Amino acid sequence: MNQASTASSEPTTDQHTDRQSIHIQAVTGIPDIKPGDDLAAEILIALKNMQLPLAHGDILVIAHKVVSKAEGQIVDLATVTPSAEALEIAKKLNKDPAKVETVLRESSQIVRTSKRADQDEGLIIAKHRLGFICANAAVDESNVDQQNHVILLPKDPDASARSICAALEQATGKKLGVVITDTFGRPWRMGLVNVAIGLAKVPAKVDMAGETDAYGRELKVTVPALADELAAASGLLMSKEGKKPVLVFSGVQWTPRASSAQELIRPTGEDLFK
């Protein structure tokens, strides 16, 4: 991707390869994605128009919204009949009952609901059926082109990532990785960051156990969340207005393997922070 970077070599299996720079490139010119569109094909067209070929080891980081749209994961709230539970929560939080019903359908558990006196509309913290804990079970109103429609997460974001990755690899002959992201709030810290919700080949975490620090001391618990580092970095360039949903990372040191964003979900019993 980036001619000046070291990313044109194969993804390395050597943890100690000493890469010194990373280039993050927005893929421009991707059209408005509609249900049924072939997202990988649209990315390839955009890259061709940019005259930017992909290279071995490049990682594509993709905002889930374009994946969800291509897969038709859009709900017309006018078609949703709220349950009694949805009506009750909607009243308490001053939210649209059809939206609350959609959140409930996407959730395996409501973690907390909250509405401050100064808020027009309250918030639902939910455990999404995929295990991610986030606001409104990731049901999102922004960047939808139709009034009264909301976007859901892809049905199986890991499968979506694998499918896009396979199509891009087949078309280019390069070994690639894909990370699909969503934007989450965080306990204890203000502001939003993008996190990984679907992975193809990119390891969720890099296990450094057994490696040593600069002084030869063994690193026991240093497990960087590589996929979330990539996701968070994507927020630097993916405009919040939704116009740059695909980025190419070149120069990242990584080793392809079978992976899943599910590895990033902390088992309930192990959550020391709850």
Added chain:
Amino acid sequence: MNQASTASSEPTTDQHTDRQSIHIQAVTGIPDIKPGDDLAAEILIALKNMQLPLAHGDILVIAHKVVSKAEGQIVDLATVTPSAEALEIAKKLNKDPAKVETVLRESSQIVRTSKRADQDEGLIIAKHRLGFICANAAVDESNVDQQNHVILLPKDPDASARSICAALEQATGKKLGVVITDTFGRPWRMGLVNVAIGLAKVPAKVDMAGETDAYGRELKVTVPALADELAAASGLLMSKEGKKPVLVFSGVQWTPRASSAQELIRPTGEDLFK
């Protein structure tokens, strides 16, 4: 920094400047930092040796360990007398009492202690005196060159960032930003990411309220944590072995302002995720 990027212009006050790429460069050749060293001077020497001049708008992301070391924020555990509370926690968690005492001295509150049967040593989740909630109040054993010594956070990481930023700006004549990071675990999600603990000029968050999405719908709650995006991205290149503690980000769209990592700490009463 990166000739191919668009970062050589002034940091912009126009939120809509459409930057398309970001380059992240590791600063190589920074020597082992000792108490009393001038970190900014060492960074400037390393950049000169690399023949990489800084440009307007570049942001330096720095692992706190080199800042802490330069400031002498190192504790010889042999000099620490554990309190009764430290002795009690140390026994319960099978931890070094002097280390627990150091954690207590750095903390304003112990959030939780935990030791699983399969763990040799337990964990303390603490609220650091600066407000950050993290493991062991950020008291760290790795990347210290002396046995039985631990590294603390800088006394005032925002002040450290401002001091380094001012020195770099004075030497180069460029308008720069500085982010000081530490590596934190996270509630609900596995793996570690770097977060911002000290800021100079780089906004903690970018308030998008009032901006519109791709379809003209107002973005009400989209507040990206820019400083944490930069910090998390730094984990992609800062080797966990501690040998690449300083990175230069070029091409980031940002507007300098007075800032503090304290803005990233969620007020206790507002923590919907706890």
